[in-house]
Amino acid sequence: MLELVGVESGYGETLILHDVHLSVCAGCVHAVLGRNGAGKSTMLKTIIGQLPTRQGVIRFGGRDISNLPPNQRAKLGIAYVPETRDIFGALSVRENLQLAARLAPPNQGRNPKGWNIDEVLDFFPQLAARLNHSGHQLSGGEQQMLAIGRAMMMAPALLILDEPTEGLAPLLIEQILQKLTALKAQDITILLVEQNLHFASALADEISLMGRGQIVWHGTAAALHKDTKAQANWLGV
């Protein structure tokens, strides 16, 4: 479904990603873990086209998307929930959702399970009372819910999540975990970046570890639990 081959990327003069290889299979949840500053967010930004691919190829559904602008990648069905959530504060919750829905209707070759506003509210009932509030007024947890709901309004073929648990209270993390597990059961392909090993292993079919701008380990959650050396090398704090 998504494949990175020898991808190089960075900011301005600085190169952050070197020779990144990653493969996400259709219907899988693939988690990428790694220390602060390892380059996880940089990789996601490169996948969605916010940062240019300097070297290598990004393929999505067999098609080379390395040179497509971000909006066209979104149209192919890549939805992104950034680390900072990036809810539009000047727009109401409803408008945030509607904006994403513009992409959904044709649904050709895309996930037929994209949501409409009612389904977002079924999934995140807390947002119902907030529909007409502006994005500025949401709590951190509500922003995260809206960011996920907004991404699902795009009827994505691939849902990319950057640290969805960051800064949330344990109870909320558990709630988001449940919600994402429910999404997984719907066969939606998810690429998840996480710091929280428990959260990632509860959800992921496959795990990759990232260190210093490269994928340094790849396997299942069970294999990672046994591989204490990899944990110590690439995750330990």
Added chain:
Amino acid sequence: MQNVAMDVSFWILQCLNALQYAMLLFLLSVGLTVIFGLLNFVNLAHASLYMLGAYLGISLAALTGSFWWALLIAPLLVMGIGAGLYFTLIARLRTAGPMNQVLVTFGLIFVFLDLVRIGWGDIALGLAAPPALSGTLHFLGINYPSYRLFIIGLGGTVMAGMWFILARTQIGAMIRASVENTDMAAALGIDVSRLFFLVFCCGCALAGLAGVAAAPILSATTTMGITILIPTMIVVVIGGLGSLEGAILGSLIIGFIDVFGAVLMPSFSALLTYALLAAVLVWRPHGLIAARG
């Protein structure tokens, strides 16, 4: 008693003058501010498009024999000139940094100035208000030129129309989202460059519209662009770069300060605007209504 009545009508008159000036400022600043908000681009030549609107309007009125045709077509021509500018210069300058943008668009002011000199000469040209609006209206104990009322109405209509589009339509939501966070808007599939181009063209058309509308009152002169550029920039800065509400509020404030300043304290009136600008910048560096948090 006679004096009080005189006084009241005098102030009503000044209020209408201020309102009319504010509407001209609004038509200019709204394009400038939205273009800045979206493109992060300072187009100093925006006021030159206003001047071009006035001159093109005068020629078109002569050609078609109708002010109304001029009011309709001149903004479209100015929009075409804006589109040409966009493809030749502005699209390329978008990533060139503010200093280069200021230098190039400052240079453009003189290019347009000379082009107008070559095309229309150096003397002020007038434009007659259309017959239907050439008289005065009597109300609230005053006589007021109907053409000036028309400008107030035109500005108000554009204001309401823009508010409706920005606040109530999908394309308006797309624009607000792109002003706030370009990257996230693109990640949602919005073709931000096309949206920017569209908004840029509309902003240019409004500058042209302001130019034609101003011609019957102010006459077209080669300095009209430069004269209005400074107050327009001040409106944009105190209102808040990129903010429609800011442009409305800023235009009204500067319109009223300018007109009432000239009446109440003529010797300080020029200073008043700048004092206000400084005060706003100290108190709210992002303007009265900031578009970005």
